[in-house]
Amino acid sequence: MPAxxxxxxxxxxxxxxxxxxxxAGGRQVAGWDVDPAARAAAAARGVSITRELGGVVVLxxxxxxxxxxxxxxxxxxxxxxxxxxxxxxPVLGALGATYGGRFVGGHPMCGTExxxxxxxxxxxxxxxxxxxxxxxxxxxxxxxxxAEVALAVGAEVVPVTAAEHDDAVAAVSHVSHxxxxxxxxxxxxxxxxxxxxxxxxxxDGTRVAGSDPAFVTAMVEGNAGPTxxxxxxxxxxxxxxxxxxxxxxxxxxxxxVARETVRVPVDRAALLALGxxxxxxxxxxxxxxxxxxxxxx
Ligand SMILES: NC(=O)c1ccc[n+]([C@@H]2O[C@H](COP(=O)([O-])OP(=O)(O)OC[C@H]3O[C@@H](n4cnc5c(N)ncnc54)[C@H](O)[C@@H]3O)[C@@H](O)[C@H]2O)c1
Numbered sequence: 001m002p003a004x005x006x007x008x009x010x011x012x013x014x015x016x017x018x019x020x021x022x023x024a025g026g027r028q029v030a031g032w033d034v035d036p037a038a039r040a041a042a043a044a045r046g047v048s049i050t051r052e053l054g055g056v057v058v059l060x061x062x063x064x065x066x067x068x069x070x071x072x073x074x075x076x077x078x079x080x081x082x083x084x085x086x087x088x089x090p091v092l093g094a095l096g097a098t099y100g101g102r103f104v105g106g107h108p109m110c111g112t113e114x115x116x117x118x119x120x121x122x123x124x125x126x127x128x129x130x131x132x133x134x135x136x137x138x139x140x141x142x143x144x145x146x147a148e149v150a151l152a153v154g155a156e157v158v159p160v161t162a163a164e165h166d167d168a169v170a171a172v173s174h175v176s177h178x179x180x181x182x183x184x185x186x187x188x189x190x191x192x193x194x195x196x197x198x199x200x201x202x203x204d205g206t207r208v209a210g211s212d213p214a215f216v217t218a219m220v221e222g223n224a225g226p227t228x229x230x231x232x233x234x235x236x237x238x239x240x241x242x243x244x245x246x247x248x249x250x251x252x253x254x255x256x257v258a259r260e261t262v263r264v265p266v267d268r269a270a271l272l273a274l275g276x277x278x279x280x281x282x283x284x285x286x287x288x289x290x291x292x293x294x295x296x297x
Contacts, residue, residue: 004080005055006149007031009069011042014084014111015060016120019047021153024122030054032073038117045120056149058106059083059095063218067094080142082106082149086169087222088133088162096135104146105133105162107169108155113210126154129280131165134268144266148284156280156291159271170226175234177216178227180209258295263288 006022007030008015015031016038022029023046031047033039039049054076061069063085075081081103085091088105095103110128112119130150134143147157160168184206187194208216220227237245262279264270265288274281279293 003027003148003152004145005030006058007050007053007055007079008042008047008058008060009033009053009073010059010061010065011035011038011047011120012060012117013115013119013121014108014124015058016042016045016117017122017124018058018060018084018108018149018153020045020120020122021125022149023047025152027152033117035117041117041120054079056080056082056145058149059085062215063087063091063222066091080104080145082132082146084108086173086219088131088165090222092133092135092162096137101137101139102142104138104143105135105165106146106150107131107165108150109169109173110155113208115212115215123154125150128155129158130155131158131160131169133162133165134159134272135161136268138268140266140268144284147281147289151282151284156282158280159275161272164275166223167226167229170223170230171233174220174223174227175230177208177211178220178231179234180206181216184209256295259292260295261290262293263290 005028008019009032011019011031011033019029019031019042029047030050030053031042032049032051032053033042043049051072052074057075057079059066059069059081066083066085079102081095081099083091083095083105084107086107088107092103092105108125108128108130110124132143132147132150150157187198187202237248240248262274263285264274271289274291274293277293279291281289281291283290
């Protein structure tokens with residue numbers, strides 16, 4: 001079956017990068033953005049600018065704009081709708097109610113502290129994990145269609161439910177943004193000499209504090225419960241004796257990352273089991289997908 005066309009709504013950092021990566025791979029890509037400058041930049045990269053969307057329709061707009069992103073656009077009644085939003089349960093609530101099993105929530109785990117069409121990078125998705133939601137009502141052939149788009153730009157697909165996704169990213173992403181902000185703000189209070197001496201560890205720990213505050217606020221507030229729970233776990237860690245805390249963090253940060261190749265049937269339970277083992281899909285075969293899980297031992 002030929003790969004379906006892709007239409008991207010929101011041609012900023014994530015959407016512009018996805019469109020550019022697909023065009024570079026020879027795919028037909030349509031797109032729309034409310035910002036004429038973003039439309040012009042995408043058109044210059046070979047994206048066909050239109051309000052008529054079909055195939056796999058990817059919503060790459062800020063979280064607060066997600067529910068209304070298709071208003072005023074013409075969408076093929078058989079289109080598969082997906083999104084790139086950093087929080088999944090609220091988007092599933094809004095778009096799943098409208099599109100049912102045609103909606104497949106997604107979240108590529110990449111991006112930088114930059115935003116807008118000027119931050120477009122066709123290599124952004126190469127090697128990135130891309131969470132793709134499999135709810136009880138998700139139509140599996142549509143999930144596979146979106147997975148194919150993610151694989152086409154070099155990402156690895158992690159099958160999850162929206163709730164599993166939101167808990168997981170609270171721990172590794174949303175709390176990281178809050179901790180970066182806290183570290184930067186506290187260093188600011190420590191005075192100009194501290195900031196003058198800030199070097200590598202401060203730069204790495206605060207990089208994402210340079211992100212657009214509107215983006216970060218929408219993300220943490222959109223995932224408030226899991227993020228608060230993840231922050232509680234961080235607070236508990238900070239209460240441990242320092243040698244114990246340093247050793248525990250070091251063990252996780254330097255854990256072995258060997259992979260074992262696996263094949264799993266194209267089946268909701270089997271795919272979710274792969275995601276729950278910490279694995280990802282890397283290739284679609286006929287009745288199977290190929291992927292990996294962390295190696296035992
Ligand atoms: N930035 C990251 O690191 C990152 C990572 C993964 C996922 N995401 C998610 O991807 C999505 C996009 O983030 P981004 O960083 O690319 O943002 P961005 O600000 O770079 O781009 C968003 C684009 O959407 C356009 N837009 C806004 N409202 C619109 C509407 N109603 N219709 C059409 N276009 C509209 C804007 O003009 C802009 O070009 C967000 O939902 C975000 O949560 C971001």
